[in-house]
Amino acid sequence: MATVELRNVSYVYNKGTPYEAKALDNINLTMTGEGITGLIGHTGSGKSTMMQLINALLKPTEGQVLIDGVDIWSEPKKIRQVRFKAGLVMQYPEYQLFAETVEEDIAYGPRNMGLSEDEVQKRVLQGAEFAGLHPDLLAKSPFELSGGQKRRAALAGVIAMSPKILILDEPAAGLDPGGRREILGGVKKYARESGTNVIIVSHSMEDMAMYCDDLVVMASGKILMHAPCADVFSRADELIAVGLDVPQITRVAYMLRQYGVDIGRDVYTVDWAFDKLRSKK
Amino acid sequence: MKNIVLEAKNLSFEYPGDEDTKPVSALRDVSFAIEEGSFTAILGHNGSGKSTLAKLLCMIYQPTAGQILLNGRDMTAEGITEKDIMDARREIGMVFQNPDNQIVATVVEEDVAFGCENLGIPSAEIRRRVDEALEIVGMRKYARHAPHKLSGGQKQRVAIAGTIAMKRKIIIFDESTAMLDPLGRKEVMDTILRLNKEDGITVLIITHYMNEAAMADRVIVMNEGKILTDGTPGEVFSQPEPLWEVGLDVPQTTEILYKLKKDGYDVPLDVFEPEQCARIIAQALERGRS
Numbered sequence: 001m002a003t004v005e006l007r008n009v010s011y012v013y014n015k016g017t018p019y020e021a022k023a024l025d026n027i028n029l030t031m032t033g034e035g036i037t038g039l040i041g042h043t044g045s046g047k048s049t050m051m052q053l054i055n056a057l058l059k060p061t062e063g064q065v066l067i068d069g070v071d072i073w074s075e076p077k078k079i080r081q082v083r084f085k086a087g088l089v090m091q092y093p094e095y096q097l098f099a100e101t102v103e104e105d106i107a108y109g110p111r112n113m114g115l116s117e118d119e120v121q122k123r124v125l126q127g128a129e130f131a132g133l134h135p136d137l138l139a140k141s142p143f144e145l146s147g148g149q150k151r152r153a154a155l156a157g158v159i160a161m162s163p164k165i166l167i168l169d170e171p172a173a174g175l176d177p178g179g180r181r182e183i184l185g186g187v188k189k190y191a192r193e194s195g196t197n198v199i200i201v202s203h204s205m206e207d208m209a210m211y212c213d214d215l216v217v218m219a220s221g222k223i224l225m226h227a228p229c230a231d232v233f234s235r236a237d238e239l240i241a242v243g244l245d246v247p248q249i250t251r252v253a254y255m256l257r258q259y260g261v262d263i264g265r266d267v268y269t270v271d272w273a274f275d276k277l278r279s280k281k
Numbered sequence: 282m283k284n285i286v287l288e289a290k291n292l293s294f295e296y297p298g299d300e301d302t303k304p305v306s307a308l309r310d311v312s313f314a315i316e317e318g319s320f321t322a323i324l325g326h327n328g329s330g331k332s333t334l335a336k337l338l339c340m341i342y343q344p345t346a347g348q349i350l351l352n353g354r355d356m357t358a359e360g361i362t363e364k365d366i367m368d369a370r371r372e373i374g375m376v377f378q379n380p381d382n383q384i385v386a387t388v389v390e391e392d393v394a395f396g397c398e399n400l401g402i403p404s405a406e407i408r409r410r411v412d413e414a415l416e417i418v419g420m421r422k423y424a425r426h427a428p429h430k431l432s433g434g435q436k437q438r439v440a441i442a443g444t445i446a447m448k449r450k451i452i453i454f455d456e457s458t459a460m461l462d463p464l465g466r467k468e469v470m471d472t473i474l475r476l477n478k479e480d481g482i483t484v485l486i487i488t489h490y491m492n493e494a495a496m497a498d499r500v501i502v503m504n505e506g507k508i509l510t511d512g513t514p515g516e517v518f519s520q521p522e523p524l525w526e527v528g529l530d531v532p533q534t535t536e537i538l539y540k541l542k543k544d545g546y547d548v549p550l551d552v553f554e555p556e557q558c559a560r561i562i563a564q565a566l567e568r569g570r571s
């Protein structure tokens with residue numbers, strides 16, 4: 001399990017031009033990797049910039065990004081190693097599949113890491129297994145797969161690199177409820193079994209509530225909250241004020257107080273709400 | 282009885298196979314009629330046939346069997362020419378999922394005008410239509426902006442303006458909110474509702490969001506290329522079991538009420554507003570189990 005730390009990090013796009021825009025403003029954040037961390041914030045809040053800083057695609061304008069206590073930019077020549085350590089799965093990763101077979105596509109990352117062919121093969125199978133991809137699909141062309149299978153293949157390619165930190169940008173976007181459960185359930189299992197730090201970015205509060213352990217809420221380039229899910233969702237007013245949503249059931253719980261039924265403000269799953277209501281009567 | 286603008290009769294569609302693969306059946310014997318000015322949501326998991334259906338309704342694909350009737354005219358009949366199909370497409374607009382794939386121009390108003398220019402409409406008329414369309418989607422003040430600098434929700438509204446400017450009477454939205462954040466989703470849904478309620482445009486949305494489907498007058502649930510259920514949101518969501526069986530969800534308000542009902546409380550299930558749901562729960566707890 002790795003520790004990711006951002007120390008006084010600021011990031012400015014197009015610095016020194018008329019288009020200068022500050023995306024992150026003096027951020028301090030420590031993620032120890034216990035469970036899954038969710039990163040939420042509306043478009044333009046700085047989420048994507050933060051992900052790219054952790055993955056070393058961007059270099060902070062000010063401040064430091066540390067992984068396991070080491071400043072990742074202390075030796076810029078070794079920055080490639082950092083990118084192997086922090087795997088990033090972008091939005092709609094299935095658009096990035098390119099090899100002739102699924103197997104070749106998954107093997108691309110591990111092979112670039114300079115691993116032996118035996119090890120590469122082992123990693124491919126591991127990656128496919130964790131991503132829930134049936135071995136029969138490995139010999140197929142990625143373009144023969146369904147949307148959900150393509151998504152899994154792309155995920156397998158990053159998992160095959162065994163990153164210590166896995167960052168997923170909207171991993172379930174565009175999938176139906178069943179597909180969302182499969183992908184996110186798989187990620188949760190992977191996080192638990194492999195001890196990888198998983199950071200998920202998503203707009204779906206229902207999904208975040210279901211799969212994340214703690215949440216980082218971003219607004220206007222700053223961190224508004226970093227706390228367990230229950231604490232974050234109990235501050236519904238503040239979330240709504242920065243253009244975010246809360247799960248529908250949290251709103252119901254919130255309104256229930258107006259009708260004299262207090263099941264707490266921190267309810268964020270239907271099962272939890274039901275248990276609380278049962279214990280009421 | 283309202284006018285039927287679009288009708289599917291025993292519609293089937295197969296994706297053709299090649300040497301190695303067999304043809305894949307995507308739709309089987311689907312029938313329904315869409316009334317003028319109605320708002321229909323089509324739900325279903327990935328691969329259930331929703332998008333195939335949308336492409337058939339827009340006449341991008343031709344059905345393997347069955348008929349599509351536009352304003353009562355069978356578009357699959359013998360003697361229907363390429364030109365008839367082109368004319369028919371002028372009735373129906375489509376807005377897709379990815380906002381970045383639908384913008385063609387470098388200035389918002391030029392993008393909105395693009396479709397009209399292709400229709401050969403006089404410039405003065407285009408000017409009037411573009412201004413009106415941008416007003417309707419609430420993007421008038423961005424008329425001279427560069428589309429790539431807009432948010433996802435704004436880009437989708439520009440795409441919608443393009444279809445309005447072409448005077449489409451029916452608009453099909455194929456997961457048009459899937460890639461947007463909650464704010465963008467709300468902007469687009471508000472726009473869709475306004476088009477339907479105020480401008481009388483017939484709307485079909487394909488979506489994975491149960492809360493969006495709950496806003497429609499009618500919900501059609503697709504599964505394995507067939508219609509699983511068809512009714513008002515209240516009728517469809519108050520029967521959650523068949524939906525759960527095929528891996529779909531119901532709104533969380535319905536889910537909590539369903540659990541309470543199973544537990545012996547007399548509560549309705551067709552409630553989608555958190556406020557109303559809270560009131561019903563409070564009253565039910567007060568009354569106790571029936």
